[in-house]
Amino acid sequence: MTARIFAYIAHEGGVVDDSGAELLAAARKIDAAASPTAVVTGTGPELDAVCESLRGTYSEVWKVSSECLVYPNAELVRKALVTVIPAGSIVLVAHNHFGIDLGPGLSVKLGAAFVSDVMGIDGVESPTLKVVRQEFGGQVSTHVRCDISSGAVINLRPGAFTAIEGAVANGVVIDKSAEVGALAAGRRYLETIVAEVGDVDITKEAVLVSVGRGIQEQDNLAIAQDLADALGAAVSCSRPVVDAKWLPKSRQVGSSGQTVKPKIYLACGISGSFQHLAGLKGNPFIVAINKNPKAPIFQVADVGIVADVLEFLPELTIKVREAKGVHAPR
Amino acid sequence: MEILVCARRVPDTSENEIQLNSAGNDIERDDLVYSINEPDNYAVEEALQIVAKAGGNVTVATVGTDEDEEILRRELAMGANHGVLLSDDSFSGSDGKGIATVLKGFVQKGKYDLILTGVQAEDGGAQVGGMLAAMLDYPFASLVNSIEVTDGNKLKVGREIEGGNREMNEIDLPCVLSIQTGINEPRYVGMRGIRQAASLEVPTYGAVELGVDKASVGEVAAKVERADYFVPTLGKGAEILQGSNEEIAGKLVERMKAKGGLQ
Numbered sequence: 001m002t003a004r005i006f007a008y009i010a011h012e013g014g015v016v017d018d019s020g021a022e023l024l025a026a027a028r029k030i031d032a033a034a035s036p037t038a039v040v041t042g043t044g045p046e047l048d049a050v051c052e053s054l055r056g057t058y059s060e061v062w063k064v065s066s067e068c069l070v071y072p073n074a075e076l077v078r079k080a081l082v083t084v085i086p087a088g089s090i091v092l093v094a095h096n097h098f099g100i101d102l103g104p105g106l107s108v109k110l111g112a113a114f115v116s117d118v119m120g121i122d123g124v125e126s127p128t129l130k131v132v133r134q135e136f137g138g139q140v141s142t143h144v145r146c147d148i149s150s151g152a153v154i155n156l157r158p159g160a161f162t163a164i165e166g167a168v169a170n171g172v173v174i175d176k177s178a179e180v181g182a183l184a185a186g187r188r189y190l191e192t193i194v195a196e197v198g199d200v201d202i203t204k205e206a207v208l209v210s211v212g213r214g215i216q217e218q219d220n221l222a223i224a225q226d227l228a229d230a231l232g233a234a235v236s237c238s239r240p241v242v243d244a245k246w247l248p249k250s251r252q253v254g255s256s257g258q259t260v261k262p263k264i265y266l267a268c269g270i271s272g273s274f275q276h277l278a279g280l281k282g283n284p285f286i287v288a289i290n291k292n293p294k295a296p297i298f299q300v301a302d303v304g305i306v307a308d309v310l311e312f313l314p315e316l317t318i319k320v321r322e323a324k325g326v327h328a329p330r
Numbered sequence: 331m332e333i334l335v336c337a338r339r340v341p342d343t344s345e346n347e348i349q350l351n352s353a354g355n356d357i358e359r360d361d362l363v364y365s366i367n368e369p370d371n372y373a374v375e376e377a378l379q380i381v382a383k384a385g386g387n388v389t390v391a392t393v394g395t396d397e398d399e400e401i402l403r404r405e406l407a408m409g410a411n412h413g414v415l416l417s418d419d420s421f422s423g424s425d426g427k428g429i430a431t432v433l434k435g436f437v438q439k440g441k442y443d444l445i446l447t448g449v450q451a452e453d454g455g456a457q458v459g460g461m462l463a464a465m466l467d468y469p470f471a472s473l474v475n476s477i478e479v480t481d482g483n484k485l486k487v488g489r490e491i492e493g494g495n496r497e498m499n500e501i502d503l504p505c506v507l508s509i510q511t512g513i514n515e516p517r518y519v520g521m522r523g524i525r526q527a528a529s530l531e532v533p534t535y536g537a538v539e540l541g542v543d544k545a546s547v548g549e550v551a552a553k554v555e556r557a558d559y560f561v562p563t564l565g566k567g568a569e570i571l572q573g574s575n576e577e578i579a580g581k582l583v584e585r586m587k588a589k590g591g592l593q
Contacts, residue, residue, distance in 0.1 A: 074470075075469060075470070078464075096492065097472070097473055097489060097490070097491045097492065097497070100449075100456050100460070100472040100473060100508075101460065101470065101471065101472045101473075102460075103457070103460065104426070104456075104457040104458070104459070104460030104461040104464065105460045105461065105463060105464030105470060106464075107427070107461070108427070108430075108461050108464035108465055109464055113425075113427075113553035113554055114426060114427065114455075114457060114461070114554065115455065115554055116455035116456055116457050117455060117456070130557065133455075134562065135348075135452065135453040135559075136341070136343050136348040136357070136452045136453060137343060137452065138562065139343070139347070139348040140348055140349075140350065140357060140559050140560070140561060140562070141559070141560050141561070141562040142556045142557070142558065142559050142560070143556070143557040143558050143560070144554060144555070144556055144557065145554070145555050145556075145557050146553060146554050147553040147554070150553075152553075185469065186468070186469030186501060186502040186505065187469040187470070187471060187499050187500070187501040187502070187505070188499060188500045188501075189497065189498075189499055190486070190498040190499055190500055191498050192491070192495055192496070192497050192498070193488070193495065193496040193497075193498060194495050195493060195494030195495050195496075206590075206591070207591050213344055231586075231591065231592065233591075239511070239512070240511075242512055243511045243512035244515075245512075245515060249494050250494070252494065255492060256490050256491075256492065256493075256494060257493075257494050258493070258494065259493070263589060263590055263591060264586055264589055264590075264591035271343075285585075285586075285589045285591070286568075287582065287585075287586075288568055292347050293570075294347050294348075294349065294561075296562070298567065298568045298570070299562070299563060299567055299568070300568075301568035302568060302569065303568055303569055303570075303571060303582065303585055304568030304569065304570045304571070305570070305571050305578055305582070306570060307575060307578070311575060312575050312578070312579065315575045315576050315578075315579040316579040316582060316583070318579070319576075319579040319580050319582070319583045320583055320586075320592065322583075323583045323587065323592055324592065
């Protein structure tokens with residue numbers, strides 16, 4: 001296998017993010033003998049710290065240092081990468097908000113194939129790379145064949161690749177800054193607005209009654225709130241409920257919302273997309289209630305109930321009240 | 331402001347259970363309910379709100395076949411000024427880059443200040459908008475959840491990043507933005523509006539009209555293709571509780587008690 005593999009590694013405050021280890025693991029799945037090259041952009045002592053850290057696991061670390069790369073702007077990073085990365089290479093990028101900005105355009109400029117949100121790599125049968133993706137919110141998966149004869153940009157799902165234990169290299173840092181001239185972009189970073197803290201802090205709750213599309217109407221939220229009241233829990237939700245403006249963003253569990261770590265998580269009418277599950281940490285006891293028996297949530301739940309949440313939740317509320325010796329308010 | 335929205339017709343997952351066909355090479359498409367891809371609908375609404383303030387026109391384009399025309403009529407009923415079907419036998423089997431190549435051909439026939447796409451299709455890769463921008467050498471922002479028109483030459487856009495935070499950017503026009511769901515509340519489209527839109531003209535453009543080289547699109551040019559579909563197994567799978575709702579609720583209360591959830 002001849003294609004050279006590059007891994008674009010993100011970092012913040014001088015610390016390499018999880019993509020440092022995950023992209024290395026993915027590169028070895030493409031080619032077990034691969035010595036991928038880490039590429040980092042940024043500036044100053046923070047970038048140097050990142051390079052020093054990465055050369056512990058990568059045999060080569062290419063750094064592009066420039067004042068204009070302090071905040072990762074995908075258009076500027078793309079221009080830097082197109083300058084330094086040789087044609088025909090495979091470039092690995094984490095599929096997060098930055099990778100979604102960077103990957104597609106980078107593939108166009110490199111004349112390379114592009115596959116996004118890859119969660120598994122089956123291997124290479126030259127000139128084809130076979131990977132695994134999900135569609136329809138994880139309801140089905142698909143094997144995808146990608147012709148890598150003119151290179152490829154592969155965006156990898158964060159968390160899908162497990163770091164290799166004991167990966168050690170005593171790599172070299174190569175400064176590529178001089179090859180990259182002045183950079184300008186049509187988009188400029190202004191500021192980051194931090195999420196508002198809501199009336200209820202779902203990140204601190206031991207029990208969450210979480211509602212999704214299956215709740216159907218805003219008025220039906222009362223059914224979930226009744227159950228939460230009976231349990232002494234809070235109501236959280238998945239993305240469609242926030243999109244519909246039925247609950248504030250601060251109640252959303254998921255990669256674009258809050259990360260929660262309850263003891264018990266009742267997923268009510270939630271299909272269980274990867275983005276939602278990414279917000280669920282600490283190995284909670286997951287109860288899935290969904291009328292679609294094929295919903296992906298049933299694969300990760302401990303207990304599943306195939307039922308319409310609008311019918312099941314009131315029954316559950318009654319049983320919880322009975323168990324607690326509390327009678328329904330009149 | 332002249333705005334182009336690139337939209338797609340997809341199986342509606344809120345209306346369907348997605349299942350494999352017997353051959354395992356596709357999902358079962360018989361009896362599927364199709365609709366406009368949800369983020370694309372938010373993109374059309376956003377475009378309508380921008381032209382309501384800043385003036386201009388909204389054009390909705392889709393790459394597809396005659397069947398896909400229905401979503402164009404739906405968006406015309408919503409208030410879009412023009413709907414255009416980009417259709418040619420040679421477009422069939424296109425990968426993301428092929429679709430972006432067709433759209434580029436259409437963009438270059440007109441003059442658009444702003445091009446919107448949905449952030450991702452249910453069966454897509456969050457890719458066409460970024461590719462189109464790079465092909466046109468326009469600036470691009472993905473995951474956009476707020477747009478403010480500041481002056482005639484640029485926009486202030488918010489992007490949805492991790493943890494519910496919002497990254498604010500200034501972006502020069504013309505540009506391409508991929509729109510995230512929740513950016514607005516798309517207006518309701520009634521049957522009456524859809525009936526009225528049924529008589530509107532929806533032109534079709536093929537490869538020749540768009541100046542698209544047939545060798546650069548479709549199956550012949552595609553570097554990325556699906557080999558098959560399969561049902562994933564992520565975890566060990568849930569223990570499914572059986573019985574009437576009342577019985578199941580009783581069982582579940584016992585389980586939650588054991589896990590310390592009923593104190």
